[in-house]
Amino acid sequence: MRIDVLTLFPRMFEGPLTESILGKAIDKELLDVHVRNFRDFSTNKHQQVDDYPYGGGAGMLLKVQPIHDALTFIKEDARTQPRVILLDPAGKPFNQEMAEDFSEEEHLVFICGHYEGYDERIRSLVTDEVSLGDYVLTGGELGAMVMIDATVRLLPEVLGNDESAKTDSHSTGLLEHPQYTRPANYEGMEVPHVLTNGNHKLIAEWQLKESLRRTFLRRPDMLESLEMTKEMEKLLEEVKKEEKSI
Structure with a gap:
Protein backbone atom coordinates (compact mmCIF):
# COMPACT_ATOMS: atom_id res chain seq x y z
CA MET A 1 0.00 0.00 0.00
CA ARG A 2 1.10 3.55 -0.72
CA ILE A 3 0.06 6.38 1.59
CA ASP A 4 0.61 10.09 1.00
CA VAL A 5 0.01 12.61 3.77
CA LEU A 6 -0.45 16.32 3.11
CA THR A 7 0.33 18.33 6.22
CA LEU A 8 1.89 21.57 7.43
CA PHE A 9 3.72 19.66 10.16
CA PRO A 10 5.52 16.67 8.60
CA ARG A 11 7.81 16.18 11.62
CA MET A 12 4.79 15.08 13.68
CA PHE A 13 4.79 11.81 11.70
CA GLU A 14 8.45 10.90 12.24
CA GLY A 15 7.94 8.90 15.44
CA PRO A 16 4.66 7.09 14.67
CA LEU A 17 5.84 6.02 11.22
CA THR A 18 9.21 4.67 12.32
CA GLU A 19 8.22 2.67 15.40
CA SER A 20 6.34 -0.55 16.13
CA ILE A 21 4.05 -2.12 13.53
CA LEU A 22 4.11 0.79 11.05
CA GLY A 23 7.90 1.00 11.10
CA LYS A 24 8.21 -2.75 10.53
CA ALA A 25 5.69 -2.61 7.66
CA ILE A 26 7.80 0.06 5.96
CA ASP A 27 11.01 -1.92 6.56
CA LYS A 28 9.40 -5.01 5.00
CA GLU A 29 8.25 -2.88 2.02
CA LEU A 30 4.60 -3.67 2.72
CA LEU A 31 3.97 0.06 3.13
CA ASP A 32 5.29 3.07 1.23
CA VAL A 33 4.61 6.41 2.96
CA HIS A 34 5.26 9.92 1.67
CA VAL A 35 4.68 12.83 4.05
CA ARG A 36 4.56 16.14 2.19
CA ASN A 37 4.34 19.72 3.40
CA PHE A 38 1.71 21.27 1.13
CA ARG A 39 3.19 24.69 1.87
CA ASP A 40 5.83 23.68 -0.69
CA PHE A 41 3.12 23.79 -3.36
CA SER A 42 1.99 27.35 -2.62
CA THR A 43 2.46 29.81 -5.51
CA ASN A 44 2.42 32.73 -3.07
CA LYS A 45 5.86 34.33 -2.67
CA HIS A 46 5.50 34.01 1.10
CA GLN A 47 4.27 30.38 0.76
CA GLN A 48 0.96 31.40 2.31
CA VAL A 49 -1.57 28.55 2.46
CA ASP A 50 -4.43 30.26 4.31
CA ASP A 51 -6.51 33.41 4.00
CA TYR A 52 -9.49 35.23 5.52
CA PRO A 53 -12.94 33.90 4.60
CA TYR A 54 -15.18 35.83 2.22
CA GLY A 55 -18.11 37.30 4.11
CA GLY A 56 -16.13 37.51 7.33
CA GLY A 57 -15.85 35.12 10.24
CA ALA A 58 -13.38 33.94 12.83
CA GLY A 59 -10.11 32.29 11.87
CA MET A 60 -8.40 31.49 8.59
CA LEU A 61 -9.25 28.99 5.85
CA LEU A 62 -6.88 26.72 3.94
CA LYS A 63 -6.67 27.87 0.32
CA VAL A 64 -7.62 25.54 -2.49
CA GLN A 65 -4.55 26.15 -4.70
CA PRO A 66 -1.81 24.46 -2.61
CA ILE A 67 -4.01 21.43 -1.95
CA HIS A 68 -5.05 21.15 -5.61
CA ASP A 69 -1.46 21.36 -6.86
CA ALA A 70 -0.20 18.89 -4.25
CA LEU A 71 -2.87 16.36 -5.24
CA THR A 72 -2.07 16.87 -8.93
CA PHE A 73 1.61 16.14 -8.21
CA ILE A 74 0.72 12.98 -6.26
CA LYS A 75 -1.66 11.68 -8.93
CA GLU A 76 0.90 12.22 -11.69
CA ASP A 77 3.44 10.26 -9.64
CA ALA A 78 1.04 7.42 -8.78
CA ARG A 79 0.35 4.14 -10.57
CA THR A 80 -3.33 4.14 -9.63
CA GLN A 81 -5.99 6.71 -8.79
CA PRO A 82 -5.72 7.31 -5.04
CA ARG A 83 -8.54 7.48 -2.55
CA VAL A 84 -8.33 10.96 -1.06
CA ILE A 85 -9.40 11.39 2.58
CA LEU A 86 -10.07 14.81 4.07
CA LEU A 87 -9.75 14.95 7.85
CA ASP A 88 -12.67 17.11 9.01
CA PRO A 89 -14.74 17.28 12.25
CA ALA A 90 -17.86 17.39 10.05
CA GLY A 91 -16.92 14.17 8.25
CA LYS A 92 -18.27 10.66 8.67
CA PRO A 93 -17.08 9.12 11.96
CA PHE A 94 -14.17 6.72 11.55
CA ASN A 95 -14.75 3.11 12.64
CA GLN A 96 -13.41 -0.41 12.13
CA GLU A 97 -15.57 -1.00 9.06
CA MET A 98 -14.05 2.06 7.42
CA ALA A 99 -10.54 0.89 8.31
CA GLU A 100 -11.28 -2.45 6.65
CA ASP A 101 -12.58 -0.60 3.59
CA PHE A 102 -9.46 1.58 3.39
CA SER A 103 -7.22 -1.50 3.74
CA GLU A 104 -8.54 -2.80 0.40
CA GLU A 105 -7.11 0.22 -1.45
CA GLU A 106 -3.72 0.39 -3.13
CA HIS A 107 -3.20 4.09 -2.54
CA LEU A 108 -4.55 6.47 0.13
CA VAL A 109 -4.02 10.21 0.52
CA PHE A 110 -4.75 11.95 3.83
CA ILE A 111 -5.24 15.72 3.90
CA CYS A 112 -4.59 17.18 7.35
CA GLY A 113 -6.40 20.45 7.85
CA HIS A 114 -5.45 23.27 10.17
CA TYR A 115 -6.72 26.68 11.15
CA GLU A 116 -10.48 27.34 11.10
CA GLY A 117 -11.32 25.09 8.16
CA TYR A 118 -11.17 24.59 4.40
CA ASP A 119 -12.09 26.54 1.33
CA GLU A 120 -15.23 24.63 0.33
CA ARG A 121 -13.79 23.89 -3.12
CA ILE A 122 -11.23 21.56 -1.54
CA ARG A 123 -14.08 19.14 -0.83
CA SER A 124 -14.61 18.67 -4.56
CA LEU A 125 -11.09 17.21 -4.79
CA VAL A 126 -11.58 14.38 -2.28
CA THR A 127 -13.39 11.03 -2.17
CA ASP A 128 -14.02 10.85 1.60
CA GLU A 129 -14.53 13.30 4.45
CA VAL A 130 -13.76 11.58 7.75
CA SER A 131 -13.76 12.57 11.42
CA LEU A 132 -11.99 10.77 14.24
CA GLY A 133 -14.88 11.54 16.58
CA ASP A 134 -17.24 14.17 17.91
CA TYR A 135 -14.58 16.59 19.09
CA VAL A 136 -12.22 19.10 17.49
CA LEU A 137 -8.44 18.71 17.33
CA THR A 138 -5.93 21.44 16.54
CA GLY A 139 -5.23 19.79 13.20
CA GLY A 140 -5.81 16.61 11.27
CA GLU A 141 -2.39 15.08 11.93
CA LEU A 142 -3.26 13.03 15.00
CA GLY A 143 -6.45 11.80 13.34
CA ALA A 144 -4.52 10.74 10.24
CA MET A 145 -2.01 8.81 12.37
CA VAL A 146 -4.81 6.89 14.08
CA MET A 147 -6.53 6.07 10.78
CA ILE A 148 -3.26 4.98 9.16
CA ASP A 149 -2.44 2.70 12.09
CA ALA A 150 -5.93 1.16 12.16
CA THR A 151 -5.80 0.58 8.39
CA VAL A 152 -2.25 -0.67 7.92
CA ARG A 153 -2.47 -3.32 10.67
CA LEU A 154 -5.17 -5.02 8.56
CA LEU A 155 -2.86 -5.51 5.57
CA PRO A 156 -1.63 -9.07 4.93
CA GLU A 157 1.67 -9.91 6.69
CA VAL A 158 1.79 -6.66 8.67
CA LEU A 159 0.86 -8.35 11.95
CA GLY A 160 2.81 -11.40 13.02
CA ASN A 161 -0.42 -13.41 12.94
CA ASP A 162 -3.04 -12.39 10.36
CA GLU A 163 -5.75 -13.99 12.50
CA SER A 164 -5.15 -11.41 15.23
CA ALA A 165 -6.91 -8.61 13.38
CA LYS A 166 -9.89 -10.79 12.56
CA THR A 167 -10.72 -11.38 16.23
CA ASP A 168 -10.10 -7.83 17.47
CA SER A 169 -12.85 -5.87 19.17
CA HIS A 170 -15.19 -4.35 16.56
CA SER A 171 -13.90 -6.61 13.74
CA THR A 172 -16.44 -9.29 14.67
CA GLY A 173 -19.21 -6.86 15.59
CA LEU A 174 -18.56 -7.60 19.29
CA LEU A 175 -16.05 -6.44 21.85
CA GLU A 176 -13.27 -8.95 22.39
CA HIS A 177 -13.65 -11.47 25.22
CA PRO A 178 -11.34 -11.37 28.28
CA GLN A 179 -7.93 -12.96 27.79
CA TYR A 180 -5.39 -14.39 30.24
CA THR A 181 -1.82 -15.64 30.29
CA ARG A 182 0.40 -17.37 32.84
CA PRO A 183 0.46 -17.80 35.79
CA ALA A 184 -2.93 -19.46 36.19
Whole structure:
Protein backbone atom coordinates (compact mmCIF):
# COMPACT_ATOMS: atom_id res chain seq x y z
CA MET A 1 0.00 0.00 0.00
CA ARG A 2 1.10 3.55 -0.72
CA ILE A 3 0.06 6.38 1.59
CA ASP A 4 0.61 10.09 1.00
CA VAL A 5 0.01 12.61 3.77
CA LEU A 6 -0.45 16.32 3.11
CA THR A 7 0.33 18.33 6.22
CA LEU A 8 1.89 21.57 7.43
CA PHE A 9 3.72 19.66 10.16
CA PRO A 10 5.52 16.67 8.60
CA ARG A 11 7.81 16.18 11.62
CA MET A 12 4.79 15.08 13.68
CA PHE A 13 4.79 11.81 11.70
CA GLU A 14 8.45 10.90 12.24
CA GLY A 15 7.94 8.90 15.44
CA PRO A 16 4.66 7.09 14.67
CA LEU A 17 5.84 6.02 11.22
CA THR A 18 9.21 4.67 12.32
CA GLU A 19 8.22 2.67 15.40
CA SER A 20 6.34 -0.55 16.13
CA ILE A 21 4.05 -2.12 13.53
CA LEU A 22 4.11 0.79 11.05
CA GLY A 23 7.90 1.00 11.10
CA LYS A 24 8.21 -2.75 10.53
CA ALA A 25 5.69 -2.61 7.66
CA ILE A 26 7.80 0.06 5.96
CA ASP A 27 11.01 -1.92 6.56
CA LYS A 28 9.40 -5.01 5.00
CA GLU A 29 8.25 -2.88 2.02
CA LEU A 30 4.60 -3.67 2.72
CA LEU A 31 3.97 0.06 3.13
CA ASP A 32 5.29 3.07 1.23
CA VAL A 33 4.61 6.41 2.96
CA HIS A 34 5.26 9.92 1.67
CA VAL A 35 4.68 12.83 4.05
CA ARG A 36 4.56 16.14 2.19
CA ASN A 37 4.34 19.72 3.40
CA PHE A 38 1.71 21.27 1.13
CA ARG A 39 3.19 24.69 1.87
CA ASP A 40 5.83 23.68 -0.69
CA PHE A 41 3.12 23.79 -3.36
CA SER A 42 1.99 27.35 -2.62
CA THR A 43 2.46 29.81 -5.51
CA ASN A 44 2.42 32.73 -3.07
CA LYS A 45 5.86 34.33 -2.67
CA HIS A 46 5.50 34.01 1.10
CA GLN A 47 4.27 30.38 0.76
CA GLN A 48 0.96 31.40 2.31
CA VAL A 49 -1.57 28.55 2.46
CA ASP A 50 -4.43 30.26 4.31
CA ASP A 51 -6.51 33.41 4.00
CA TYR A 52 -9.49 35.23 5.52
CA PRO A 53 -12.94 33.90 4.60
CA TYR A 54 -15.18 35.83 2.22
CA GLY A 55 -18.11 37.30 4.11
CA GLY A 56 -16.13 37.51 7.33
CA GLY A 57 -15.85 35.12 10.24
CA ALA A 58 -13.38 33.94 12.83
CA GLY A 59 -10.11 32.29 11.87
CA MET A 60 -8.40 31.49 8.59
CA LEU A 61 -9.25 28.99 5.85
CA LEU A 62 -6.88 26.72 3.94
CA LYS A 63 -6.67 27.87 0.32
CA VAL A 64 -7.62 25.54 -2.49
CA GLN A 65 -4.55 26.15 -4.70
CA PRO A 66 -1.81 24.46 -2.61
CA ILE A 67 -4.01 21.43 -1.95
CA HIS A 68 -5.05 21.15 -5.61
CA ASP A 69 -1.46 21.36 -6.86
CA ALA A 70 -0.20 18.89 -4.25
CA LEU A 71 -2.87 16.36 -5.24
CA THR A 72 -2.07 16.87 -8.93
CA PHE A 73 1.61 16.14 -8.21
CA ILE A 74 0.72 12.98 -6.26
CA LYS A 75 -1.66 11.68 -8.93
CA GLU A 76 0.90 12.22 -11.69
CA ASP A 77 3.44 10.26 -9.64
CA ALA A 78 1.04 7.42 -8.78
CA ARG A 79 0.35 4.14 -10.57
CA THR A 80 -3.33 4.14 -9.63
CA GLN A 81 -5.99 6.71 -8.79
CA PRO A 82 -5.72 7.31 -5.04
CA ARG A 83 -8.54 7.48 -2.55
CA VAL A 84 -8.33 10.96 -1.06
CA ILE A 85 -9.40 11.39 2.58
CA LEU A 86 -10.07 14.81 4.07
CA LEU A 87 -9.75 14.95 7.85
CA ASP A 88 -12.67 17.11 9.01
CA PRO A 89 -14.74 17.28 12.25
CA ALA A 90 -17.86 17.39 10.05
CA GLY A 91 -16.92 14.17 8.25
CA LYS A 92 -18.27 10.66 8.67
CA PRO A 93 -17.08 9.12 11.96
CA PHE A 94 -14.17 6.72 11.55
CA ASN A 95 -14.75 3.11 12.64
CA GLN A 96 -13.41 -0.41 12.13
CA GLU A 97 -15.57 -1.00 9.06
CA MET A 98 -14.05 2.06 7.42
CA ALA A 99 -10.54 0.89 8.31
CA GLU A 100 -11.28 -2.45 6.65
CA ASP A 101 -12.58 -0.60 3.59
CA PHE A 102 -9.46 1.58 3.39
CA SER A 103 -7.22 -1.50 3.74
CA GLU A 104 -8.54 -2.80 0.40
CA GLU A 105 -7.11 0.22 -1.45
CA GLU A 106 -3.72 0.39 -3.13
CA HIS A 107 -3.20 4.09 -2.54
CA LEU A 108 -4.55 6.47 0.13
CA VAL A 109 -4.02 10.21 0.52
CA PHE A 110 -4.75 11.95 3.83
CA ILE A 111 -5.24 15.72 3.90
CA CYS A 112 -4.59 17.18 7.35
CA GLY A 113 -6.40 20.45 7.85
CA HIS A 114 -5.45 23.27 10.17
CA TYR A 115 -6.72 26.68 11.15
CA GLU A 116 -10.48 27.34 11.10
CA GLY A 117 -11.32 25.09 8.16
CA TYR A 118 -11.17 24.59 4.40
CA ASP A 119 -12.09 26.54 1.33
CA GLU A 120 -15.23 24.63 0.33
CA ARG A 121 -13.79 23.89 -3.12
CA ILE A 122 -11.23 21.56 -1.54
CA ARG A 123 -14.08 19.14 -0.83
CA SER A 124 -14.61 18.67 -4.56
CA LEU A 125 -11.09 17.21 -4.79
CA VAL A 126 -11.58 14.38 -2.28
CA THR A 127 -13.39 11.03 -2.17
CA ASP A 128 -14.02 10.85 1.60
CA GLU A 129 -14.53 13.30 4.45
CA VAL A 130 -13.76 11.58 7.75
CA SER A 131 -13.76 12.57 11.42
CA LEU A 132 -11.99 10.77 14.24
CA GLY A 133 -14.88 11.54 16.58
CA ASP A 134 -17.24 14.17 17.91
CA TYR A 135 -14.58 16.59 19.09
CA VAL A 136 -12.22 19.10 17.49
CA LEU A 137 -8.44 18.71 17.33
CA THR A 138 -5.93 21.44 16.54
CA GLY A 139 -5.23 19.79 13.20
CA GLY A 140 -5.81 16.61 11.27
CA GLU A 141 -2.39 15.08 11.93
CA LEU A 142 -3.26 13.03 15.00
CA GLY A 143 -6.45 11.80 13.34
CA ALA A 144 -4.52 10.74 10.24
CA MET A 145 -2.01 8.81 12.37
CA VAL A 146 -4.81 6.89 14.08
CA MET A 147 -6.53 6.07 10.78
CA ILE A 148 -3.26 4.98 9.16
CA ASP A 149 -2.44 2.70 12.09
CA ALA A 150 -5.93 1.16 12.16
CA THR A 151 -5.80 0.58 8.39
CA VAL A 152 -2.25 -0.67 7.92
CA ARG A 153 -2.47 -3.32 10.67
CA LEU A 154 -5.17 -5.02 8.56
CA LEU A 155 -2.86 -5.51 5.57
CA PRO A 156 -1.63 -9.07 4.93
CA GLU A 157 1.67 -9.91 6.69
CA VAL A 158 1.79 -6.66 8.67
CA LEU A 159 0.86 -8.35 11.95
CA GLY A 160 2.81 -11.40 13.02
CA ASN A 161 -0.42 -13.41 12.94
CA ASP A 162 -3.04 -12.39 10.36
CA GLU A 163 -5.75 -13.99 12.50
CA SER A 164 -5.15 -11.41 15.23
CA ALA A 165 -6.91 -8.61 13.38
CA LYS A 166 -9.89 -10.79 12.56
CA THR A 167 -10.72 -11.38 16.23
CA ASP A 168 -10.10 -7.83 17.47
CA SER A 169 -12.85 -5.87 19.17
CA HIS A 170 -15.19 -4.35 16.56
CA SER A 171 -13.90 -6.61 13.74
CA THR A 172 -16.44 -9.29 14.67
CA GLY A 173 -19.21 -6.86 15.59
CA LEU A 174 -18.56 -7.60 19.29
CA LEU A 175 -16.05 -6.44 21.85
CA GLU A 176 -13.27 -8.95 22.39
CA HIS A 177 -13.65 -11.47 25.22
CA PRO A 178 -11.34 -11.37 28.28
CA GLN A 179 -7.93 -12.96 27.79
CA TYR A 180 -5.39 -14.39 30.24
CA THR A 181 -1.82 -15.64 30.29
CA ARG A 182 0.40 -17.37 32.84
CA PRO A 183 0.46 -17.80 35.79
CA ALA A 184 -2.93 -19.46 36.19
CA ASN A 185 -3.17 -18.11 39.73
CA TYR A 186 -1.69 -14.76 40.72
CA GLU A 187 -2.24 -13.75 44.35
CA GLY A 188 -5.63 -15.45 44.40
CA MET A 189 -6.75 -14.09 41.00
CA GLU A 190 -7.38 -17.21 38.93
CA VAL A 191 -7.78 -17.82 35.22
CA PRO A 192 -11.26 -19.27 34.46
CA HIS A 193 -11.02 -23.06 34.62
CA VAL A 194 -12.67 -23.50 31.22
CA LEU A 195 -9.61 -21.95 29.55
CA THR A 196 -7.23 -24.48 31.06
CA ASN A 197 -9.17 -27.72 30.59
CA GLY A 198 -8.26 -28.23 26.92
CA ASN A 199 -11.85 -28.57 25.67
CA HIS A 200 -11.79 -26.35 22.59
CA LYS A 201 -15.56 -26.46 22.08
CA LEU A 202 -16.23 -25.23 25.60
CA ILE A 203 -13.51 -22.60 25.26
CA ALA A 204 -15.04 -21.26 22.04
CA GLU A 205 -18.47 -21.12 23.68
CA TRP A 206 -17.07 -19.30 26.73
CA GLN A 207 -15.24 -16.79 24.54
CA LEU A 208 -18.38 -16.04 22.53
CA LYS A 209 -20.49 -15.69 25.66
CA GLU A 210 -18.00 -13.36 27.30
CA SER A 211 -17.75 -11.26 24.13
CA LEU A 212 -21.52 -10.91 24.25
CA ARG A 213 -21.38 -10.08 27.97
CA ARG A 214 -18.74 -7.39 27.53
CA THR A 215 -20.59 -5.87 24.57
CA PHE A 216 -23.91 -5.97 26.44
CA LEU A 217 -22.43 -4.23 29.47
CA ARG A 218 -20.18 -1.71 27.74
CA ARG A 219 -21.55 -1.13 24.23
CA PRO A 220 -25.16 -2.37 24.01
CA ASP A 221 -25.64 -0.16 20.94
CA MET A 222 -23.45 -2.57 18.97
CA LEU A 223 -25.89 -5.42 19.53
CA GLU A 224 -28.69 -3.54 17.77
CA SER A 225 -27.08 -3.99 14.33
CA LEU A 226 -25.55 -7.40 14.93
CA GLU A 227 -26.89 -10.41 13.01
CA MET A 228 -27.03 -13.07 15.70
CA THR A 229 -27.22 -16.82 15.35
CA LYS A 230 -29.53 -18.90 17.55
CA GLU A 231 -26.54 -19.84 19.69
CA MET A 232 -25.67 -16.18 20.21
CA GLU A 233 -29.28 -15.34 21.12
CA LYS A 234 -29.30 -18.18 23.66
CA LEU A 235 -26.01 -17.10 25.21
CA LEU A 236 -27.08 -13.45 25.34
CA GLU A 237 -30.23 -14.40 27.22
CA GLU A 238 -28.09 -16.29 29.71
CA VAL A 239 -25.89 -13.25 30.12
CA LYS A 240 -28.87 -10.96 30.75
CA LYS A 241 -30.26 -13.30 33.41
CA GLU A 242 -26.86 -13.63 35.08
CA GLU A 243 -26.24 -9.89 35.14
CA LYS A 244 -29.76 -9.18 36.40
CA SER A 245 -29.26 -11.53 39.32
CA ILE A 246 -26.01 -9.87 40.43
